[in-house]
Amino acid sequence: MPRIYTPKVVTANALIEGDVIYLTANDSWTRDLSSAEILTDEAHAQLRLLEADSRQAEAVGAYLADVKPGKTGPEPTHFREDFRRTGPSNYFHGKQAQR
Amino acid sequence: MYRYSDFDAAFVASRNSQFRQQVERRIDGSLTEDEFRPLRLMNGLYLQLHAYMLRVAIPYGTLSSAQMRQLAYVAQKWDRGYGHFTTRQNMQFNWPKLSDVPDILDALAKVQLHAIQTSGNTIRNVTADHFAGASADEIADPRPVAELIRQWSTDHPEFQFLPRKFKIAITGSPNDRAVTKAHDIGLRMVEQDGEPGFEVIVGGGLGRTPMIGKVVREFLPRADLLPYLEAIVSVWNLLGRRDNKFKSRIKITVHEHGIDDIRARVEERFETLKPAFNGIDQTILAGIEAQFAPPEFRVAPTDAYDTAYANDPVFRSWADTNLAAHRAEGYAIVQVSLKKQGETPGDASAEQMRLLADLAERYGHDELRISHEQNVILPHVHKSDLPAIHAELKAQRLATANIGLISDIIACPGMDYCTLATARSIPIAQEIATRFDELKLEHDIGALKIKISGCINACGHHHVGHIGILGLDRAGVENYQITLGGDHTETAALGDRTGRGFAADEVIPAIERLIHAYLDLRDDRSESFLDAYRRLGADPFKAALYPEKQESRANAA
Structure with missing residues (x-):
C-alpha cells in the first residue's frame, strides 16, 4: 500500500515585507493559513511548488509545509508553522496583530 | 572615538549605493533570490521567520550618543519601535521592509554605522571588552587595535569567500569579558619584559562542536599583529574544509590537524607575509590611537553619591549590583540592564535608546558600550552624577539591579x-x-x-x-x-x-x-x-x- 501523503500547503515569505504567505487555490497569495490551498496529492503538490518557485518577484523561499485539515481550513502540525502563522510570543507583532 | 576618514565614508557610501541598485534589481525581477541572497547577506540583511532582519555592526561595541539616537530613529521610522542587542555587540532590527533597507543604510551611514560583513563567510565585526578604556584592571584600551583589524578585514580581497564565517575578539584586561577563548581568534593583551603584545588564541568556538581556543602564540609583539592574523586566516582559508559546512570552522581545522601543525604552518606563512607589511599599519594604528585618547576626567567631590548611597536603599542595591570599578578616581562604570524581569533580554525601545544617548551625552563623555551579555554600558560616569542617572533610568524601566544575577540572562x-x-x-x-x-x-x-x-x-x-x-x-x-x-x-x-x-x-x-x-x-x-x-x-x-x-x-x- 502506498504511504499516506500528509497534506501540505505552499508557503513562502513575501518579497517586500518578508512576512509569511501561503498559496491559494486561485493562484493568489494569502497572509492567512486558513485560506491556503490544501494539497493532498504529492504530484500536484510538487507542481504547485514549482509554480510558486517561479514567482520570484513576489515570494522568497517557497516550500511545502505539513498541515492537517481543520474546521476553518488547514492548521499547522508543527509548532514552527504555528509560530509562522502567528508572530513572535514576546510582542504582539506580526500576523497576530494584523488580524 | 574613531571618526571615519574620507576613505571610510566614501567606501560605505559606494557600498550603500551598490546595494540600493541591487535591491532595485531584485524588486524589478532582474535578480532572482539565488542571485540576490549573497548580495544581501554581504550587507547584513537576513530573511527570518516573520520578516527581514537587518544586523547593524557596532564595532567593538562602542557607540556615541549620536549613533545610539540614530538607531532609535531607525527603530521608530522603519521598524516596530525597538531593536535587539546581540551577543556579538551588534544591533538587529526585526521588521524592516526590503524596499526600505537602502534608506536605512543611508541613515546609518550618516552616523558612521553600517551592516557590512555582519553576515556571510567573511571576517565579522571585531568584538572587544565592553569596559575597554574604562576598566581599572586593564593593561591598555584594546579598541584602537580592534579598529585597525576592522580596517584590515573590511573588504579584504583574500578573505571575502572564506570556508565559513570568522570571528575575532580582543581584550586588554587579564579578566576576560570578551569571551576570547570561544572565538576563531582571541587576542589577549599581555606584556613581556615591558614590551606590549598579544597572547593569540585560535580555534575556539561554540555551536555544534564547542571548543575552547588553544594558544597558538604565547607572545606576539604588537607590531606583528596584522601579518600574524593574515597568516592564520590565510592558512585556514586554504586548509579549512569546504566539503562540509559543519566542519568548516577553524576550530575543526585546528582539531583535525593539531595545534602544533597549525602553528608551524602559521609561522611559516607569517615569515612570508611579514616583509609585506612595511610599517604603514603601525602608522595607521598611531593615528587611530590618537582618536581613542581618554576623556578628560573630572576631579570633583562625590558627596551626592555618598548621600544617596547612605539613604536610598534602592539606589544602594543598584549601585552595589550594576557598577564596576573605573580606572579614574571618583568615576564608575555603569551597567544598564536590558533584562528587567519579564522583558526580552537585549531589547531596547526607541525611547530607551534615546534616554541612554542623552545620559551618555550629559554625564558620560558621550560614550556607550554594548556588552556581549546584551546590556548597555555607560563607561565613564562621575559618581556625583549617579543619583540623577539612576532616577532617569528608573523612569524608563532601565534601573533593574540585576547585573550578573540569575535574571541577567x-x-x-x-x-x-x-x-x-x-x-x-x-x-x-x-x-x-x-x-x-x-x-x-x-x-x-x-x-x-x-x-x-x-x-x-x-x-x-x-x-x-x-x-x-x-x-x-x-x-x-x-x-x-x-x-x-x-x-x-x-x-x-x-x-x-x-x-x-x-x-x-x-x-x-x-x-x-x-x-x-x-x-x-x-x-x-x-x-x-x-x-x-x-x-x-x-x-x-x-x-x-x-x-x-x-x-x-x-x-x-
Whole structure:
C-alpha cells in the first residue's frame, strides 16, 4: 500500500515585507493559513511548488509545509508553522496583530 | 572615538549605493533570490521567520550618543519601535521592509554605522571588552587595535569567500569579558619584559562542536599583529574544509590537524607575509590611537553619591549590583540592564535608546558600550552624577539591579524570530527571570550566569553558561537540555550535559530545584554557583534535576 501523503500547503515569505504567505487555490497569495490551498496529492503538490518557485518577484523561499485539515481550513502540525502563522510570543507583532 | 576618514565614508557610501541598485534589481525581477541572497547577506540583511532582519555592526561595541539616537530613529521610522542587542555587540532590527533597507543604510551611514560583513563567510565585526578604556584592571584600551583589524578585514580581497564565517575578539584586561577563548581568534593583551603584545588564541568556538581556543602564540609583539592574523586566516582559508559546512570552522581545522601543525604552518606563512607589511599599519594604528585618547576626567567631590548611597536603599542595591570599578578616581562604570524581569533580554525601545544617548551625552563623555551579555554600558560616569542617572533610568524601566544575577540572562532570539532555531529562547528567559523575582531570591543566589540558545548554533552561548539551556525540537515538541559548569572568562570551560531534556513547562521547576540544591550545598554566601559546582561535581546537582532517578534507585535498593 502506498504511504499516506500528509497534506501540505505552499508557503513562502513575501518579497517586500518578508512576512509569511501561503498559496491559494486561485493562484493568489494569502497572509492567512486558513485560506491556503490544501494539497493532498504529492504530484500536484510538487507542481504547485514549482509554480510558486517561479514567482520570484513576489515570494522568497517557497516550500511545502505539513498541515492537517481543520474546521476553518488547514492548521499547522508543527509548532514552527504555528509560530509562522502567528508572530513572535514576546510582542504582539506580526500576523497576530494584523488580524 | 574613531571618526571615519574620507576613505571610510566614501567606501560605505559606494557600498550603500551598490546595494540600493541591487535591491532595485531584485524588486524589478532582474535578480532572482539565488542571485540576490549573497548580495544581501554581504550587507547584513537576513530573511527570518516573520520578516527581514537587518544586523547593524557596532564595532567593538562602542557607540556615541549620536549613533545610539540614530538607531532609535531607525527603530521608530522603519521598524516596530525597538531593536535587539546581540551577543556579538551588534544591533538587529526585526521588521524592516526590503524596499526600505537602502534608506536605512543611508541613515546609518550618516552616523558612521553600517551592516557590512555582519553576515556571510567573511571576517565579522571585531568584538572587544565592553569596559575597554574604562576598566581599572586593564593593561591598555584594546579598541584602537580592534579598529585597525576592522580596517584590515573590511573588504579584504583574500578573505571575502572564506570556508565559513570568522570571528575575532580582543581584550586588554587579564579578566576576560570578551569571551576570547570561544572565538576563531582571541587576542589577549599581555606584556613581556615591558614590551606590549598579544597572547593569540585560535580555534575556539561554540555551536555544534564547542571548543575552547588553544594558544597558538604565547607572545606576539604588537607590531606583528596584522601579518600574524593574515597568516592564520590565510592558512585556514586554504586548509579549512569546504566539503562540509559543519566542519568548516577553524576550530575543526585546528582539531583535525593539531595545534602544533597549525602553528608551524602559521609561522611559516607569517615569515612570508611579514616583509609585506612595511610599517604603514603601525602608522595607521598611531593615528587611530590618537582618536581613542581618554576623556578628560573630572576631579570633583562625590558627596551626592555618598548621600544617596547612605539613604536610598534602592539606589544602594543598584549601585552595589550594576557598577564596576573605573580606572579614574571618583568615576564608575555603569551597567544598564536590558533584562528587567519579564522583558526580552537585549531589547531596547526607541525611547530607551534615546534616554541612554542623552545620559551618555550629559554625564558620560558621550560614550556607550554594548556588552556581549546584551546590556548597555555607560563607561565613564562621575559618581556625583549617579543619583540623577539612576532616577532617569528608573523612569524608563532601565534601573533593574540585576547585573550578573540569575535574571541577567543571555538569550538568542530563538524561534520567535530565527529561521535556524529549533525552539524558543525568549519565553524561557522571561519565565526564569520572573519566577526568581517573585521568590525574592535573586540577590541571595548571587553571581550566576544563565545562557539560553534556541538551537545548537549557540548564539546564546549556552555552552559557557554556569547554567546553559539549549532548546531543541524533540519529535515536534520544544525540549530543553541543561548543561552545568560552563564559564566564559579567562578560566573558560564548557558546561557538562546533565541528562535528558525538559519539556517547556518543566524547565522552570527544574531550574528551581537546581538553585535550591545550590543554596543548600554552598559553604556560605561567598561561594558562587560555579564555585560550588566545581567543588562538588555534577552529582548533587543532577540529583536535584532528576529526583525521579533517585527515587527509583532508592526503590531498587
